Amino acid sequence: MARIVRVAACQMGPVQRADPREATLARLIALLEKAAAEGARLAVFPELALTTFFPRWPIEDEAELLSYFEPEMPNPNVQPLFDRARALGVGFYLGYAELDRGAFDDGPGGDGAVRRRGYNSAVLVAPDGTILGKYRKVHLPGSERVRPGQRWQQLEKRYFAYGDLGFPAFRTEAPIGPGIMGMLICNDRRWPEAWRCLGLQGAEMVLVGYNSAAYDPNGGEGESAALRTFHSTLVAQANAYMNATWAVAVAKAGEEDGAGLIGGSCIVDPNGQVVAQATTLGDEVLVADCDLDATRQGKTKMFDFAAHRRPQHYRRIVDQVGVVPPS
Amino acid sequence: MARIVRVAACQMGPVQRADPREATLARLIALLEKAAAEGARLAVFPELALTTFFPRWPIEDEAELLSYFEPEMPNPNVQPLFDRARALGVGFYLGYAELDRGAFDDGPGGDGAVRRRGYNSAVLVAPDGTILGKYRKVHLPGSERVRPGQRWQQLEKRYFAYGDLGFPAFRTEAPIGPGIMGMLICNDRRWPEAWRCLGLQGAEMVLVGYNSAAYDPNGGEGESAALRTFHSTLVAQANAYMNATWAVAVAKAGEEDGAGLIGGSCIVDPNGQVVAQATTLGDEVLVADCDLDATRQGKTKMFDFAAHRRPQHYRRIVDQVGVVPPS
Numbered sequence: 052m053a054r055i056v057r058v059a060a061c062q063m064g065p066v067q068r069a070d071p072r073e074a075t076l077a078r079l080i081a082l083l084e085k086a087a088a089e090g091a092r093l094a095v096f097p098e099l100a101l102t103t104f105f106p107r108w109p110i111e112d113e114a115e116l117l118s119y120f121e122p123e124m125p126n127p128n129v130q131p132l133f134d135r136a137r138a139l140g141v142g143f144y145l146g147y148a149e150l151d152r153g154a155f156d157d158g159p160g161g162d163g164a165v166r167r168r169g170y171n172s173a174v175l176v177a178p179d180g181t182i183l184g185k186y187r188k189v190h191l192p193g194s195e196r197v198r199p200g201q202r203w204q205q206l207e208k209r210y211f212a213y214g215d216l217g218f219p220a221f222r223t224e225a226p227i228g229p230g231i232m233g234m235l236i237c238n239d240r241r242w243p244e245a246w247r248c249l250g251l252q253g254a255e256m257v258l259v260g261y262n263s264a265a266y267d268p269n270g271g272e273g274e275s276a277a278l279r280t281f282h283s284t285l286v287a288q289a290n291a292y293m294n295a296t297w298a299v300a301v302a303k304a305g306e307e308d309g310a311g312l313i314g315g316s317c318i319v320d321p322n323g324q325v326v327a328q329a330t331t332l333g334d335e336v337l338v339a340d341c342d343l344d345a346t347r348q349g350k351t352k353m354f355d356f357a358a359h360r361r362p363q364h365y366r367r368i369v370d371q372v373g374v375v376p377p378s
Numbered sequence: 379m380a381r382i383v384r385v386a387a388c389q390m391g392p393v394q395r396a397d398p399r400e401a402t403l404a405r406l407i408a409l410l411e412k413a414a415a416e417g418a419r420l421a422v423f424p425e426l427a428l429t430t431f432f433p434r435w436p437i438e439d440e441a442e443l444l445s446y447f448e449p450e451m452p453n454p455n456v457q458p459l460f461d462r463a464r465a466l467g468v469g470f471y472l473g474y475a476e477l478d479r480g481a482f483d484d485g486p487g488g489d490g491a492v493r494r495r496g497y498n499s500a501v502l503v504a505p506d507g508t509i510l511g512k513y514r515k516v517h518l519p520g521s522e523r524v525r526p527g528q529r530w531q532q533l534e535k536r537y538f539a540y541g542d543l544g545f546p547a548f549r550t551e552a553p554i555g556p557g558i559m560g561m562l563i564c565n566d567r568r569w570p571e572a573w574r575c576l577g578l579q580g581a582e583m584v585l586v587g588y589n590s591a592a593y594d595p596n597g598g599e600g601e602s603a604a605l606r607t608f609h610s611t612l613v614a615q616a617n618a619y620m621n622a623t624w625a626v627a628v629a630k631a632g633e634e635d636g637a638g639l640i641g642g643s644c645i646v647d648p649n650g651q652v653v654a655q656a657t658t659l660g661d662e663v664l665v666a667d668c669d670l671d672a673t674r675q676g677k678t679k680m681f682d683f684a685a686h687r688r689p690q691h692y693r694r695i696v697d698q699v700g701v702v703p704p705s
Contacts, residue, residue, distance in 0.1 A: 218691060231704060241620060242686075242687075248695065251698055281649075285616050292613070293568060353568065357699055357701070358700075364571075364575070367575045368692055372683060374580040374683055375580075376558060377580075
């Protein structure tokens with residue numbers, strides 16, 4: 052009795068700052084239609100799929116900053132995607148900037164203050180349009196403050212509050228299929244704690260959208276795009292294996308407003324083997340049949356957590372944040 | 379100012395049950411001499427390097443069971459290895475069964491009782507013969523009880539007590555080089571919690587010995603040797619990357635007493651890239667120069683734990699052992 056989820060990794064090419072929302076939404080819908088035409092019941096879109104990766108700039112203008120955030124989900128700007136998904140009977144994961152006035156903890160104010168306007172979020176939407184779950188990114192990279200003299204920034208800690216929902220897993224039902232799924236966003240995928248918190252809820256498929264720099268746009272010495280893509284694939288593979296789960300990792304890729312993003316979107320099985328991987332840096336759909344019962348081998352043997360984990364020796368993971376070297 | 383540790387992964391072919399200890403010790407010394415001849419200052423031997431992997435059998439005879447354990451370290455049976463290492467100025471990691479009468483918690487007795495005689499341990503030995511640290515395997519695989527009707531068993535939980543020392547990291551000095559090192563044993567390497575506990579102590583090199591089955595010797599359907607070797611390499615790569623550390627993973631390999639063990643010993647850099655990997659299933663030495671300062675990029679940027687970890691969301695990792703599915 053296989054439990055097959057036919058999933059589509061819907062990689063996107065860049066979304067330029069100047070692109071009208073309608074054009075971006077049309078691209079998302081085109082990807083969704085391609086996924087549906089191949090029989091997929093679940094489409095996975097990238098992190099911040101609706102806009103350019105705006106944390107790369109210092110943004111002083113409040114109206115511009117707010118223009119990147121969704122006041123609610125869905126809202127009229129994205130309703131056509133929800134409508135089309137419902138008509139096609141396809142569920143989806145969508146990354147977006149979630150406006151939340153409760154996250155406006157800007158501190159004492161002044162030019163250096165942070166400008167948190169909400170969360171870097173993702174929703175899991177059922178084929179009938181119901182929002183099955185929401186996740187707010189926990190591992191925000193970058194800095195709160197603008198780094199002087201650098202043309203390109205990484206200001207996620209400036210514009211977003213840290214996710215406050217933990218790492219919830221969600222049950223899915225037909226037509227996606229009966230399973231347990233979790234969501235991560237971008238940098239989260241490099242943190243084994245995030246995957247383990249999902250694994251400890253029995254996650255059988257982990258959905259991850261990302262926007263990851265392909266090179267240092269400020270021209271510093273740095274890792275090559277090939278090495279960064281290797282890292283991205285490696286963490287999806289190993290964390291899928293170590294938690295006996297499928298993983299679907301989906302990029303926004305290519306040259307976006309003058310800064311490069313890696314591609315390498317992939318679907319990974321519970322053995323950590325890549326079953327499909329993007330070959331372009333543009334809009335591209337990968338489809339695979341993922342048997343959620345293929346997670347049973349790992350979950351009941353090598354990674355039978357109840358039989359083999361020893362949490363009494365893991366205290367450092369929660370008792371300290373940074374490194375405490377031996378004396 | 380690079381901090382180079384020239385390390386040797388000293389993979390061993392099988393150690394048969396009938397092999398005299400002197401012959402095995404001569405092989406270890408030959409590997410050590412080869413490592414030293416190539417300039418290595420640290421040699422890494424496998425798990426249970428001195429004997430066959432005896433947990434594959436039910437052993438009722440007390441004298442035979444005790445014959446696999448070392449009453450202390452060093453002891454006359456292994457002193458020649460310590461002496462040769464001192465003469466060559468080479469430190470080493472050695473996996474062995476550590477006798478500890480305090481671990482004799484056999485329960486109520488009777489034929490089904492466990493027969494714990496100590497720990498599955500490793501020591502890190504300085505070139506002057508000083509024992510810098512000891513580690514006792516935390517993640518014991520297998521079962522406590524003999525599985526009826528199976529020729530081959532995995533009885534680590536029967537013969538060993540769970541490691542009770544946590545995951546300590548140790549400082550090394552010249553001539554190995556100034557660094558922070560940690561030890562894991564076999565199955566530990568598949569558990570990201572173990573690596574993270576070392577990463578949270580600033581580990582710059584993690585040493586792992588292993589004996590991992592190449593196939594199901596009972597003839598059941600199972601993973602191929604190629605897939606098992608892939609898993610072994612994958613977890614070394616990803617956990618090295620996610621903790622910005624070097625990793626040296628060393629097998630006892632080949633057909634041992636009729637059961638197969640994978641090889642694939644490897645040296646992995648802090649980017650998760652394999653810099654050397656064994657090509658045989660026999661005694662084989664891999665040498666690499668590992669610059670511990672190559673860990674700085676990861677430790678100060680992507681994996682700057684103090685800046686980016688969010689332990690308040692990791693509670694499940696210590697608050698539960700097994701899976702708790704969502705309602």
